[in-house]
Amino acid sequence: MMWLMRKTLVILTPGFPENEADTTCIPERQIFVRVLKETYPELNIVVVSFQYPNQPREYRWNGIKIIALGGKNKSGLHRRMTWIGAWQKLKKLNKDHEVIGLLSFWLDECAFIANKFSKKYAVKHYSWLLGQDARPDNKYVNQIMPDGESLIALSDYLVDEFEKNYGITPKHVIPGAVDITLFKPQSTQRDIDVLGVGSLIPLKQYGLFIETIKFLKESHPDVKAVICGKGIEMQKLKDMAALYQLENNITFKGELSHPEILEHMQRSKILLHPSRYEGFSTVLLEALYAGAHVVSFFRPMKDVFLHHHVVNNIDEMNAKTLTLLNDTGRGHDPVLVNSMTQMADSVVKLFGNELYREVAIS
Incomplete structure (x- = not known):
């Protein structure tokens, strides 16, 4: 007997809304995650949030599983423990689900852990450059040593900025968008x-x-x-x-x-x-x-x-x-540069369009 097993995409982020009413926490990223789920309901999305919410817990946000590690932006040993917690959660997710890949928001500690995990367990990983992580003082670049293929840039400007600062050219551009x-x-x-x-x-x-x-x-x-x-x-x-x-x-x-x-x-x-x-x-x-x-x-x-x-x-x-x-004739017609649905399509294409696989059960 065969059944269809949903594939899982794990998103790693420093913070994520504690509930649906929390619209001010990384609004662009939370809108993307919600639209990704709405556009691809067959894709199982799990978000691992390192620092915020402040208390470790698992909960549902717009039907998506959120694993909050509760790091509280503490440094030293506490941060190391947060990283260990992230690793353990990733191991369990990889064991219990068919993980098609890891997507880290920003090239930071999330990307650092995801990069190590992807190499050890042969899971595809992309880091999404979103702004200040492309500037010349990002300590995680030397720790990760990414190649251009594993990097997504939010804009052409960030491609040029990252290349100028680190000599690495991100190969993928998925620009900002609106819902x-x-x-x-x-x-x-x-x-x-x-x-x-x-x-x-x-x-x-x-x-x-x-x-x-x-x-x-x-x-x-x-x-x-x-x-x-x-x-x-x-x-x-x-x-x-x-x-x-x-x-x-x-x-x-x-x-x-x-x-x-x-x-x-x-x-x-x-x-x-x-x-x-x-x-x-x-x-x-x-x-x-x-x-x-x-x-x-x-x-x-x-x-x-x-x-x-x-x-x-x-x-x-x-x-x-x-x-x-x-200029009273300047006009105020809406200008759409890129939609969140287009952004979701672009991300899914990087990980592959087949979101189910057949599994034999007895």
Whole structure:
């Protein structure tokens, strides 16, 4: 007698949502995992999360098995114990299921463990470069010594960045994407002139955002800007806005849920994204699909996207933002660069399209 055995893909990540309501934990990655499951329901997906949630437990998230190791980002012996726990979980999964491969989010400790496991047990493994892991200070690159075939890059920019820093060229590019099902019908009301979305940390350079609003206020005294996000620079940025007398122009919303972020994007004319480094900002992609124009320093792909305006410095950012604000015919049609379904298809193709195999039982 024969029966069909589902194949299993194991995803390793530093963190994962503790429940379905936790939309702010790595939103891009959790959306990908959910869409992967929806697109390939026959594929058994298991997520091993190293550090977060903080308590070790196993649970279901949108029908997907999550194994939380509860590492809590502790170092030293505690981290080693987390790694040992990950290894033991992988051994059990490999014994109990037909594991077609391991996919690690970021080239970090997850990739380090997955790489060793893949070599010992001959299981296919890909590491997904997602941003800062392509920068020159990634200690795990020398520990793993990956070849280009095992690396996926989120953008053309990350391919070039990783090659420049490590002399290794990632062979696969699976670009950032959006889940179009999360968007409500387009709003005709664009009552936010300039929107900022992201972590309020030095890398994101939100001081430049405030400088641009100060510049815009000279010709648009009632310019309305909103910043969504939290971080160590929150108070510094609020103080800067007060110094420039922008309290009536800039609203700091703090951390919002992902649906709330999308709703703000659909109300915005322009997304201003001053970050000095990005792998492929999903914020950029979501804003474009929400109908906003995007002004940024960063070009993730060699292709040019409609409504994405790349500038080289703060003066160009000021000028481009002002030009867009003055252009009443700028248009706000949705721009779809890549869908999450396309992303899911690309990942599954790397591991093989046959997701079942026949097993003889007596």
